[in-house]
Amino acid sequence: MKTRAAVLWAQHEEWKIEEVELGDPAPDEVIVKTAFAGMCHSDEHLVTGDLAVSDEMLEMIGVPHFFPMIGGHEGSGVVHSVGANVSSVAPGDHISVSFIPSCGTCHWCSTGRQNLCDLGAATLAGGMISDGQYRHHINGTPVNRMAQLGTFSEYMLVSEASVIKVEPDLPLDAVAMVSCGVATGVGSAQNRAGVKAGDTVVVVGIGGVGANALQGAKLSGAANIVAVDTNPNKKEMAEEFGATHFYSSFDDAVLHVMEMTHGIMADSCILTPGVTTGDLLEPALNIISKDGTIVVTGLAPMEQRDVKLDLFSLSMYNKEIKGSIFGSSSPRSEIPRLLREYQRGALKLHELITNTYTLDNINQGYQDMRDGKNIRGVIAFD
Numbered sequence: 001m002k003t004r005a006a007v008l009w010a011q012h013e014e015w016k017i018e019e020v021e022l023g024d025p026a027p028d029e030v031i032v033k034t035a036f037a038g039m040c041h042s043d044e045h046l047v048t049g050d051l052a053v054s055d056e057m058l059e060m061i062g063v064p065h066f067f068p069m070i071g072g073h074e075g076s077g078v079v080h081s082v083g084a085n086v087s088s089v090a091p092g093d094h095i096s097v098s099f100i101p102s103c104g105t106c107h108w109c110s111t112g113r114q115n116l117c118d119l120g121a122a123t124l125a126g127g128m129i130s131d132g133q134y135r136h137h138i139n140g141t142p143v144n145r146m147a148q149l150g151t152f153s154e155y156m157l158v159s160e161a162s163v164i165k166v167e168p169d170l171p172l173d174a175v176a177m178v179s180c181g182v183a184t185g186v187g188s189a190q191n192r193a194g195v196k197a198g199d200t201v202v203v204v205g206i207g208g209v210g211a212n213a214l215q216g217a218k219l220s221g222a223a224n225i226v227a228v229d230t231n232p233n234k235k236e237m238a239e240e241f242g243a244t245h246f247y248s249s250f251d252d253a254v255l256h257v258m259e260m261t262h263g264i265m266a267d268s269c270i271l272t273p274g275v276t277t278g279d280l281l282e283p284a285l286n287i288i289s290k291d292g293t294i295v296v297t298g299l300a301p302m303e304q305r306d307v308k309l310d311l312f313s314l315s316m317y318n319k320e321i322k323g324s325i326f327g328s329s330s331p332r333s334e335i336p337r338l339l340r341e342y343q344r345g346a347l348k349l350h351e352l353i354t355n356t357y358t359l360d361n362i363n364q365g366y367q368d369m370r371d372g373k374n375i376r377g378v379i380a381f382d
């Protein structure tokens with residue numbers, strides 16, 4: 001079958017709407033009619049080159065070329081058809097995608113860490129998870145898909161490992177929100193920083209992920225939830241998602257955190273900027289208390305190696321720095337859990353959607369994100 005999709009042909013170009021030929025679903029594969037796709041910052045990283053794979057690495061993972069690529073790794077939809085052996089979903093089921101596939105049987109899945117599933121190695125590979133073959137083509141040219149998904153497409157052909165069945169009464173725009181930014185942000189606070197009731201938490205960078213780190217800190221009962229963003233227009237939005245304080249500079253935040261904690265400083269600092277740079281670690285280290293935790297969630301450019309850090313203080317004050325992927329949780333249990341939090345009114349999802357676009361308007365959506373107008377822009381399909 002054919003589908004329309006937003007495709008990137010090279011860095012620093014606009015998304016182009018193309019007709020893509022989809023193959024038939026092989027065993028363990030499904031075709032999904034996309035309902036909503038979130039426009040996450042990680043897809044913008046493909047455009048800017050912050051998420052670029054060197055030719056050397058492509059050769060290592062056996063991928064002939066990085067572009068063309070269908071964007072999008074956040075979304076929801078309805079199962080259209082399934083290949084042989086598919087057992088977790090059937091046509092008509094509502095699903096959330098997961099940008100981390102989970103096989104359920106590898107070392108990581110079987111020890112409750114599906115966010116580290118071995119299938120994740122295929123995230124930027126173009127062939128299908130099941131057999132490594134390409135089943136997406138534009139005029140005969142094989143097409144890659146962001147995170148084995150490519151949600152910027154009317155129909156998606158994906159592995160069963162990449163979809164999670166959800167309750168049919170849930171609004172699908174809310175479901176799409178949970179699949180990336182919400183799980184990543186909430187989990188960075190609840191699972192990785194281990195926020196406890198009464199804690200002081202600092203979140204740096206208030207975009208789609210940062211707003212949800214604030215929500216996670218609130219769900220866990222943090223007393224002081226400090227948002228830091230250089231754009232002062234983010235204050236109102238930060239407060240809506242749980243921030244008790246807002247500062248537009250790290251220096252300002254450090255002084256006030258010192259005051260509000262009587263010199264103890266913050267229990268944790270979560271880094272969720274659009275692009276994480278090495279110079280953020282030192283101020284993060286200064287804002288956390290002894291035994292405090294830094295969680296690095298926002299993506300850094302792949303080639304970045306330089307970090308400025310006071311290692312003496314790191315050991316002398318028993319501090320820790322942790323990375324986090326998918327909120328350090330298992331998609332198959334975390335996505336339904338977050339949707340339950342939404343259903344009981346504790347987690348804001350619709351409020352995250354600032355603007356809705358058609359597939360053809362995707363470039364406008366990304367421009368609005370660059371201009372700081374969107375927490376999340378969402379593509380709505382018919």
Ligand SMILES: [Zn+2]
Binds near residue numbers: 041180
């Ligand atoms: Zn994302």
Ligand SMILES: [Zn+2]
Binds near residue numbers: 116
């Ligand atoms: Zn696995």
